[in-house]
Amino acid sequence: MTEPVQSYPRWMGVMPCYLSVQDRQLRIIEANNLFVRDFGEHVGNFCYQVYKDNQAPCPDCPVLQTFQDGQVHSGEEKVTTREGKVIEVVVTSTPLLDENGRVSSVIEMSTNISEVKSLRRKLSQTRRDYKRLFESVPCYICVLDRDLVIQEANTLYKEHFDSSRGTHCYDVCKGRKNRCDDCLVEKTFADGQSHSSEERLTTRNGHTLNLVVHSMPVRDEERNITAVMEVFTDITEVKRLQHQLTMMGRAVAGMAHRIKNILMGLEGGIFVVNTGMESDDREAMDEGWEMVERNVKRVSRLVKDLLYCSKERKPSFEDDVCPREIVRQVHELYTERAAEAGIDLRLDLDQQDLRGTFDPDGLYNLLVNLVGNAIDACRFDPDEKKRSHTIQLRCRRQADGAVAFEVEDNGAGIPDDVAAKVFEDFFSTKGTEGTGIGLLVVQKVAEEHGGKVTFDTKPGIGTRFTVTIPPRQV
Amino acid sequence: MSKKVLVIDDEADVRKFITAVLEKEGYQTVTAGDGAEALEKASTERPDLIILDLQMPEKTGTDFHRKLSRDKNLGQIPIIVVSGVAGRHLAVKKPAAVFDKPIDPAKFLAAVEKALS
Numbered sequence: 001m002t003e004p005v006q007s008y009p010r011w012m013g014v015m016p017c018y019l020s021v022q023d024r025q026l027r028i029i030e031a032n033n034l035f036v037r038d039f040g041e042h043v044g045n046f047c048y049q050v051y052k053d054n055q056a057p058c059p060d061c062p063v064l065q066t067f068q069d070g071q072v073h074s075g076e077e078k079v080t081t082r083e084g085k086v087i088e089v090v091v092t093s094t095p096l097l098d099e100n101g102r103v104s105s106v107i108e109m110s111t112n113i114s115e116v117k118s119l120r121r122k123l124s125q126t127r128r129d130y131k132r133l134f135e136s137v138p139c140y141i142c143v144l145d146r147d148l149v150i151q152e153a154n155t156l157y158k159e160h161f162d163s164s165r166g167t168h169c170y171d172v173c174k175g176r177k178n179r180c181d182d183c184l185v186e187k188t189f190a191d192g193q194s195h196s197s198e199e200r201l202t203t204r205n206g207h208t209l210n211l212v213v214h215s216m217p218v219r220d221e222e223r224n225i226t227a228v229m230e231v232f233t234d235i236t237e238v239k240r241l242q243h244q245l246t247m248m249g250r251a252v253a254g255m256a257h258r259i260k261n262i263l264m265g266l267e268g269g270i271f272v273v274n275t276g277m278e279s280d281d282r283e284a285m286d287e288g289w290e291m292v293e294r295n296v297k298r299v300s301r302l303v304k305d306l307l308y309c310s311k312e313r314k315p316s317f318e319d320d321v322c323p324r325e326i327v328r329q330v331h332e333l334y335t336e337r338a339a340e341a342g343i344d345l346r347l348d349l350d351q352q353d354l355r356g357t358f359d360p361d362g363l364y365n366l367l368v369n370l371v372g373n374a375i376d377a378c379r380f381d382p383d384e385k386k387r388s389h390t391i392q393l394r395c396r397r398q399a400d401g402a403v404a405f406e407v408e409d410n411g412a413g414i415p416d417d418v419a420a421k422v423f424e425d426f427f428s429t430k431g432t433e434g435t436g437i438g439l440l441v442v443q444k445v446a447e448e449h450g451g452k453v454t455f456d457t458k459p460g461i462g463t464r465f466t467v468t469i470p471p472r473q474v
Numbered sequence: 475m476s477k478k479v480l481v482i483d484d485e486a487d488v489r490k491f492i493t494a495v496l497e498k499e500g501y502q503t504v505t506a507g508d509g510a511e512a513l514e515k516a517s518t519e520r521p522d523l524i525i526l527d528l529q530m531p532e533k534t535g536t537d538f539h540r541k542l543s544r545d546k547n548l549g550q551i552p553i554i555v556v557s558g559v560a561g562r563h564l565a566v567k568k569p570a571a572v573f574d575k576p577i578d579p580a581k582f583l584a585a586v587e588k589a590l591s
Contacts, residue, residue: 260575261485267576268491275498284494291487 018089018110021096022047022063029105038081047108051079062093063106070095070103079110087114140211140232143218144169144185151227162204169230173201184215185228192217192225201232210239251440258302265295308365308441315359315448317472323403324349326360327395330367334375343378343389345371350396354403357472362445363405367393369438370407370465377411383460386410401471402451408464414457422455442467477590478502480521482512482538483556488575492525492556495579496586509538516548523570523589528557543567552589556582 012019012032018039019032026047031039039050047063048054057064062073074092081087089110098104134141135155142153148168153161161172169185170176179186184195194216202208211232218227272288275281331347338345371393378389394406414422422439439453442465446453451469479501481492486507493503504519506512516524526539543549552570556577570589573582 261488264491264576265485265487268487268494271491271579272494275494287490291490295487 015109017112018108020047020108021105022108023105024067026057026061026063038083040082051077053080062091063108066093066095066106067103070097076113077110087112088117089113139234141229142169143227143229145227146189148179148183148185157232160203160205161201173199175202184213185230188215188217188228189225198235199232209234210236255302255306259299262295262299262302265291265298269293269295305438305441308444315362315445317357317359319357320355321358321360321363323354323356323358323363323405324395326358326363327367327393327405330364330371331393333368334371338375338378338391341375341379341389343375343391345375345391345393348392348394348396352397354395354397356403358469359445359448362448366442366445366467367405367407369442370405370467373438373465374407374409374411374463377409377413377463379411381412383412398468402468403471405467405469406464408462410462413459413461413463414455415459419455419457423453476500476502477522478504478519479523479525479586480504480506480512480515480519481525482506482509483525483527484508485527488527488556492577492582495577495582499583499586501586509541512538513541516542516551517545520547521551523586524551524553526553526555526557528555554582554585554589 015032016034018035020028020035021030023029028042028045028047028050030043042050046057048057048061052058058077060075062075065071065073072092072094074090077089077091078086079089090113092109092111094107094109095103096105096107137154138156140154140157140160142157143151145151148170150163150167150169150172153163163172165171165175168179170179174180182197184197187193187195194214196212196214199211199213200208201211212235214231214233216229216231217225218229220226269288269291272291273285274288276284276286276288327349328347331345335345371391374391378391381389390410392406392408394404394408396404396406398404423443443453446467446469449469450472451467453465453467455463455465457463479496481489481496481503482505483489483492484507489505489507493505496503504515504521506515512524512526515521524542539553542551554571554573555569556573556575571585573585
């Protein structure tokens with residue numbers, strides 16, 4: 001073997017990368033300190049043996065390419081140190097020319113990029129994690145610029161809000177043409193702080209959601225605010241429960257009052273019976289006993305309605321239930337009682353078969369309550385000019401496939417102040433008659449069927465309650 | 475002459491209970507089912523004592539009481555509150571007595587007697 005030429009200056013020996021000079025056969029002619037430290041003394045050995053313990057040159061070897069075309073080449077490789085540690089390197093091969101300008105040897109410079117590579121991998125992993133988080137959190141998230149144009153939005157946001165409405169958040173979330181007063185995003189751009197508020201937004205399906213919105217700044221490396229992120233948490237269910245709890249509290253208070261009155265009626269009845277017995281007054285005894293009976297009936301009806309409203313009773317759905325048949329049963333139940341009060345209870349049923357999956361007991365109770373209310377609305381109608389009272393009991397299929405039950409009376413109607421709280425306050429204006437929760441039963445059964453209860457009323461003219469039940473999804 | 479007591483409650487059975495207790499003791503009774511009727515009875519019958527339920531439809535007991543107390547003559551009639559509503563003692567300024575439903579007839583009569591003495 002010939003004496004190696006002085007191929008590179010000595011100072012290169014301390015360079016912080018692996019340097020080696022190789023001949024055409026890829027034999028190492030010379031190597032720097034770092035190379036010797038990590039790969040050992042290998043002058044005379046093939047580089048592929050040293051780096052990879054291979055028996056042949058690597059494919060796309062940059063050194064071989066440089067020998068061929070005299071150009072600088074580079075590539076990435078994985079090599080193994082003498083301690084067995086695999087490191088990633090960027091390899092650059094530079095030709096060394098002889099006095100005739102031919103490539104006599106090649107300097108191979110390998111820079112360890114393992115750390116860079118590992119950081120890059122971690123970075124992209126972090127990006128993926130963030131993306132996944134962004135997409136999978138059960139919140140609506142969007143990122144807005146200073147003009148309130150949506151820069152980015154997560155899947156849930158895109159699914160539920162119609163981006164075809166426009167590019168600004170106020171177009172998409174609220175269908176507005178200009179920005180909202182008290183915009184959280186603008187506040188965050190202005191002061192760099194997080195802000196929050198409660199909003200009611202409408203999804204593309206027309207559902208209104210109660211949301212808590214948080215706005216927070218997105219900053220660049222210089223801490224300048226480049227965008228604002230809005231996170232919307234759906235609290236519709238929480239609101240609903242909160243509302244229900246409030247209502248329940250009121251109901252319990254109202255119930256206590258009602259129960260006290262019933263107790264008072266019971267004790268009063270006993271008192272009157274006893275007084276009658278003491279003075280041998282048959283009439284008083286009868287009157288007292290009637291009071292007892294009446295109040296026992298009231299308490300049992302109250303308990304029955306209460307059970308309906310509580311979780312105790314789970315709806316039991318059955319297939320092939322004919323709602324027309326249930327309406328007929330309720331009609332039959334009330335015809336006589338209505339007639340006694342001078343009310344014409346009419347039946348108007350859809351000709352087509354409405355069979356489907358329903359909770360028959362629930363529907364029966366729902367209708368009993370609605371018809372009972374309608375009868376009372378006629379009985380207690382203060383308008384003496386009305387010649388007759390009529391209640392229409394209807395059941396039909398709507399164009400959208402839903403089954404609609406209607407109970408329409410021409411009774412007293414509901415005054416505005418009462419109409420506003422018929423579902424909320426479950427109170428009774430009927431004194432002794434009502435349990436105050438009949439409409440709650442109606443609403444509960446309708447909701448269990450995925451349906452809803454609405455009503456139209458005009459004081460002095462009458463009221464129409466409509467229960468719509470969509471076809472049941474299996 | 476026996477004293478006259480006006481019993482105001484929207485529930486017929488409650489009115490019946492209270493009047494039965496009072497009549498057994500020899501009091502004269504008049505009844506009213508709502509605030510409007512009560513105001514009318516108070517001015518025509520001039521009772522010596524009023525038994526009032528505070529939660530009634532039409533004109534509520536408190537509303538009735540406000541109107542009654544503005545009247546020079548009727549405003550002086552003592553009132554016993556009988557009600558199932560919490561906070562019942564707050565609505566009438568100086569009730570002669572307050573009873574929760576259901577009442578204990580003996581205690582109730584003692585309060586009536588005291589209010590009328």
